[in-house]
Amino acid sequence: MSQAAITVENLSKAYRIGLKEEIPDTLFGAASSFVRSPFKNFQRLRSLNTYDSHHGEAEDIVWALKDVSFEVQEGEVLGVIGRNGAGKSTLLKILSRITKPTSGRAIIRGRVSSLLEVGTGFHPELSGRENVYMNGTILGMTKREIDRKFDEIVDFSGVERFLDTPIKRYSSGMKVRLAFAVAAHLEPEILIIDEVLAVGDAEFQRKCLGKMQNVAEGGRTVLFVSHNMPSVLALCTRAVLVNAGCLQYDGIPSNAIDQHVSSSVDILSAPPLPFRSEFADVDSFTVKSYEGRQTGTLPFLAPFTVNIDITLKSPLPGVHMLLALYRKDDDCRVASITTRESACSPLTAGHNRVICEVDHNPLLPGVYAWTLQLRRPGDVFLTASDIATTAITERTLEGASHPYVRNHGCVHICSDLVVHHTNDKHEPTVCKS
Amino acid sequence: MPTATAEPQVDQTKAVGTPLAPVDVPVTIVEPDSAWSFIDFHELYQFRDLFRFLVWRNIKVLYAQSTLGIAWAVIQPLFSMLVFTIIFGKLAKIDSDGVPYAVFSFAALVPWTYFSNSVTEGTNSLVSNSNMISKVYFPRMILPLSAVLSKLVDFSISMLVLLALMAWYGTTPNWGVLALPLLIALMMVTAAGLGMWLTALAIQYRDIKYAMSFVVQLLMYAAPVVYSVSIIPTTYTIGSVTLNPRLIYALNPMVGVIEGFRSALLGTRPMPWDFLALGSLTATLVVVSGAMYFRRKEQIFADVA
DSSP states (O other): OOOOSEEEEEEEEEEEOOOOOOOOOSHHHHHHHHHHHHHHHHHHHHHTTOGGGOOSOOTTEEEEEEEEEEEEOTTOEEEEEOOTTSSHHHHHHHHTTSSOOSEEEEEEESOEEEESSTTTTOOTTSBHHHHHHHHHHHTTOOHHHHHHHHHHHHHHHTOGGGTTSBGGGSOHHHHHHHHHHHHHTOOOSEEEEESTTSOSOHHHHHHHHHHHHHHHHTTOEEEEEOSOHHHHHHHOSEEEEEETTEEEEEEOHHHHHHHHHHHHIIIIIOOOSSEEOSSEEEEEEEEEETTSOBOSEEETTOOEEEEEEEEESSOOTTOEEEEEEEETTTTEEEEEEETTTSOOOOOOSEEEEEEEEESSOOBOSEEEEEEEEEEETTEEEEEEEEEEEEEEEOBOOTTOSSOBOGGGOSBOOOOEEEOOOTTOOSOOOEEEO | OOOOOOOOOHHHHTOOOOOOOOOOOOEEEEOOOOOOOOOOHHHHHHTHHHHHHHHHHHHHHHTTTOSSGGGHHHHHHHHHHHHHIIIIIIISOOOOTTSOHHHHHHHHHHHHHHHHHHHHHHHHHHHHTHHHHTTOOSOTTHHHHHHHHHHHHHHHHHHHHHHHHHHHHTOOOOGGGGGHHHHHHHHHHHHHHHHHHHHHHHTTOTHHHHHHHHHHHHHGGGTTTSSOGGGSOSOEEETTEEEOHHHHHTTSHHHHHHHHHHHHHHOSSSOOHHHHHHHHHHHHHHHHHHHHHHHHHHTTHHHHO
16 A cells, blocks of 8 residues: 555656858848748648657757656645756646657556646636636636535635625735636645745735645645745755756755755856956955865854955945855845944055954745845945855754754744743753754 | 844744645646657547537627627528528539439538638637637637637528528438438537648648638538539449449548438438448548547647647
């Protein structure tokens, strides 16, 4: 009975991309290409689906997925993360039977509902009520099932007053709420979700997340693609990282996210040093551990130092340097360090070395990025975004049974915990945290 | 350094839930598939609710936000009938088998309008629902089939108008009306078969869509809508070979359908069973090949849409 709900075996999917067209540069060339173009178009359109008969690696073929294998157990909530174009959506499309794989296979045990978009099949001319039925049946519910849950769905959406209005008169928010309400009441054995939580206002999003949590705890198998790392952390029991069509990591969600976030930082954003601008150059930016070693990763609670070499090309009176720290998961600004509030001497023309010592590092495990700015009120002279990244790793403290992990938050607040008992004879114990 | 006691890990509280009861779970295998297959009736039955709602949506949405509403279903054949009666009946004086030209042409326009509209609608069904195709799975065949089914509403309404017109001219139907369900079935099967062929092509080659808009109009002249089948000769000789053009003509299933309608409702001639037999042959061929082509192409719809 321990059969996996989803078994994926060597799944591959190729797409053909359009090659660059030759542009004719003579009138004759233009005329002849005009005559030839129907034939070329035909060839092109026909070849859209002939990749399966193709041998070897043609240059216009991209493998959206290559040799992907994994299993999802019944009741597991699997997060699928990865950069845009990594193949996540293709994977979901194959598993939800929208498109066929080029090779390999997937075995799915149970009724599947896939939610790759909210409001699939919504028709603007139909009323809210009618669209609930339309959308519900498209997502695989039966009419009887919808009848049964109709009131609940309407309640969840909060648009009961407009149920008989055509949804083209709805605001986009109302439409999304109605669509999500339908989706939230699906009860398949396997649920496949792509990025749909990124809709609605904050309150509605929380409601959706709560609903998803219920679904996950209800023993359903869920496949969840998202760019929203906190919700992956909150919902998933396991995560896979997809990179360029391959599975790069399969395991604990926080590790998958760390790998994803750090790899995307390395490749995407770190600007080369020295970072030059009109007013100043940043010659170096290093984060050093307590022992003075330059590093990108620090254990939880470890002190560190930031050393910055910066050259001002001309005097900038009143300028101060701002270091902003962002959490990579969600771009939440965690902290700011500025030379404005401190009594340090101002930056002058020429070379400056700024040393910032952090003795008490409150950052919880996660990946953080530094942004450096030179500014004064009203002016920004230099912005170096994501100039360096620092990963804080998990660590179990002495005497503790569990490590501090990333989903505990952004910062660690040192606090004294006291528990008072009502009929206590002796002094309460103070517990440092 | 503070000595921290970490709270219990959140991960453990949302541990894997209790598995659902091991009921009879359907197993789906997704793999590349190159076999030819016919209509999967079992799957269509499973999706019957969606089928029903799509048909209903097509009907409901068709004349939404129009003042005349469903009256448009009648206006199209009615105005064609008026124009044909003036031009072909009065001016060109085309033989109408002894019945008033207005009923003669309207009895043909009712099935023909159904046929041309449902083929056009069926052809567009995949392209206009490409969003649905690329976002959710359901048997794709529901789309052209629901287009063909939903057009029956227009058909029924113009049938009523036809009966009113017959009452006006004092023509009475005969026992041939018992064959009407058969004629209607033949008409629907042909439309469905053609619709499946064309829509599977149109999703990959949009040319079909542009061609359909005028080809359908031209095709009307390949069926006895404005004229009677009696003007088609029964023998034609090329060299030493003698052909029967009327039988070749009757390979078009709509020839049998239209002449059958006229026979049953207007009594112009006995029920043309020979035409119907030939037409059924073509219709079967079209629907079987159409369904198979459609099923074969089905797996790439989401990729080319």
